[in-house]
Amino acid sequence: MSFHRIILTVNGSTEQVDVPGNMTLLQMLREKLALTGTKNGCAAGECGACTVLMNGEPVNSCMVLAAECDGAEIVTVEGLAQDGQLDIVQQTIIDEGGVQCGFCTPGMLISARALLNRNPSPTEAEIREALVGNLCRCTGYARIISAVKAAAEATQ
């Protein structure tokens, strides 16, 4: 087993981590950095629960090797709120009632944040398309979609 020493930024902090070659970004976040907000729903890139931002793009962290993350900038659900102030999409998802069990929510929030970063005023079709990789079994998506819409409107 090869080991790799990587240096990366996670939620704004610089981290130096020694990771085995077979360790995924998801495992590194959860097991090495104790950032357990990012969830493992399938470990196969199918459910989106583990979505994080990697250099600004949403990725399934279960499909990225930690060793690939040398020099990367990662944002997880723990990094969305700033100084105790919730990200606008965190607030609107509360207001709209878009959370039930909350297991898909971290990945959902990251995908929503990625969308709003690249497109501050998305159409409903664009919102749905942006969330297509994040499965949710509880809500039927309606209130998550309206929360993203409300977040976009609030930041106009």
Place this chain on the structure above:
Amino acid sequence: MTGKVFGQPIPRLEDQFLLTGTAKFIDDIEIPGMVHAAFLRSDYAHARIKKIDYSAALKRPGVIAVYTAEDFGDYWRPGPLQVPPPTAIKGSQFNARPLVPIAKDKVRFSGEPLAVVIAESRYIAEDAFDDIIVDLEPLPAVVDLEEAWENKPALVHDDLGTNMAALVKQERGNYEEARAKADVVISRKILVNRNAAAAMENRGFVVNWDEREQEMTVWATTQAPIPLRNTIAARLGLFENQVRVITPFIGGGFGPKIMTSQADDVLLPWIAMKLKRPIKWIEDRRENFLATTSERDQVHYAEIALTKDGVILGVKDVFYHNTGAYDPYGMTVPLNTQTHTISNYRVPSFYTEIRMVFTNQMVVTPVRGAGRPEGVFVMERLMDAAARELNMDPAEIRLKNLLEPNELPLRTGIIGQDFVEGVLDSGNYKANLQKLMEMVEYEKFRKEIQPALRAQGKHVGMGIVCFTEGTAVGPYEGARVTIGGNGKVSVATGISTQGQGHFTVFAQIVAEQLGVKAEDVNVVTGDTAHFHWGAGTFASRGAAVAGTAIYNAAVKVREKIFATASKWLEVPPEQIELGDGKVWVKGKPEQFITLGDLAFRANPTRGVIEPGVEPGLEATGYYGPPYGATGAGAVAMIVEIDPETMELKIKRFVIVHDCGTVINPLLLEGQVEGGVSMGIGNAFYEKMVYDENGQLLTASFMDYLMPQATDMPPKIEIGHLTTTSPLNPLGIKGVGEAGAIPTPSAFVQAVEDALFEYQLEIPESNLSPSKIFEYVQKASKKG
């Protein structure tokens, strides 16, 4: 019933943890010295175990132990049955074959555990599978329900001499007499296909045995923490108070997480005591698909007898129900099918027969809907067939046969999953359908919109159906409500939470009674150290049953507040006001005591108390209904199909729902929408497919398609009606499964209507573009 807090659409109190990544789920639990378990599972569905040799695995660095059934000695035993069969149904037969924790002698479904490996990491444990020599002699797999009933091609349980798991006949009135009088009798074979619960979080189990304290702590993703604790304690010979079961935040339940006596909760506590190491097991997605539990899969031979005016005289339904390899959950699912088949219609004569069979497939236990969608699907298909035969409008024939409010409460004569005769307690079923027809502009759609669209060559159709949802069944739940010295209120109940919003709605119930803010009520669910009596979260009963127990406790605490305050304020209770976390003398707000202060005074440390006074501003309440409260509703959906590709778009989805008193409209709508999305998935995207060898072909999200954000309709339009249940003081009925129940019925009807020129009659609940294409091809050839 709406108050300052109760009945208000307040946002959820638990979201702050779930949104920031701070909520603790089971896989987030780390204990020093913890080791990991992995289950080696059978690739065969049916096989005799000849040899399992794990000696090489023990030599792998990092492997701590390996166990097979033999290694557990006398500790290995099946069961117990989690739900026994009801004794009240005369002449019913039930062959109990509870779950075995790990296969011994024989494998009965693909995915059944053969060995458990304990290692320093999950990676090592799974790598060790390659070191284990498993010699299995394959046997013919029992997969077809009707063949299974004929004991072909093999017996799942050799010692039983039959594949019959149960035979239950129930009748009200006399169907054969009704049939003889009928103008029209319509018979159909109807299939309801198998679906997975597929909660986003898989199951998990963490156990820590503290040798010095002689105490075991278990964290589990269970819907039934108290039954889980009780079975673990009994098996290990411990007292109940030596075992604490804690449910952390749980990522969805939908039924299968209620199961106990599975490999994890039977074997891992025993191993933890042997090894004196904490153990973690987190189910992976493939295991979840293969070897937890799932539901549906019935074959119905159903018949409806009517007058020529479309009045139902009787219904007969003989159905095969697949229970899978074992029947640990009794007959819950098919009994629900029996009680829901007649739904909210006037059916004077009804004969229903369960033929429950063992097969070499994953065990069947309730999944959101739990037998109800099957019953409703059968009845609605019969209504559709009758409407066609009698040339009636689908809404008209339903309106004609729906029960009137003055016919309720109605004893159905059919004993249900709660072991008592079903009673439709309250409701206004016609009003549900009429409101739905207004919302969906039924007349306009049929007379103007649809003809115009058809003239443009568009294939747009509507499905319109009715349903009931038997909810809030017994036996009981309990709760304790306590006001603390901090002036805040703590609530503990025995059920557990999988995302329903219990922390909020229970807080609303209590806040209203005790005059505090909802955010000052801290709710604990699913921790046996906090409350240790109860049954669990199932059958849409959390709000109605546990909620009522909480209400009962809160009312007692309220009485204690007034009694205690009366003493300290030296005025009669009638002259005291309660609100904003304090009590004061009416008209003299300066004469007040805070609830926190009062709580201290209610626990005196010197002096004497009056006889009969119990300490603290605390009370425990229980509630057990005589029978369940029945919710009801109606659904209309409009779909458009591209006849070239069979791509289907849901243009409108409208549901009218009556679940009695509403505690929180925001959360209620979320529950309904979630159920609808599962119903849409069940009807069009999801299907568990087993091949002839009993191999599951759909064991990943690449094969088992869950609805995505792009698959859901633009909006789920919800209409509410409220007829309060007379069964509990708040008038609540459950709602958790409502959306999932009627949706497949509406879906197939809408598809048939959209493709009207092919005169399709779809006898199964699970469609897909290719399936619709097949039906159209078949119909085209016939035409």
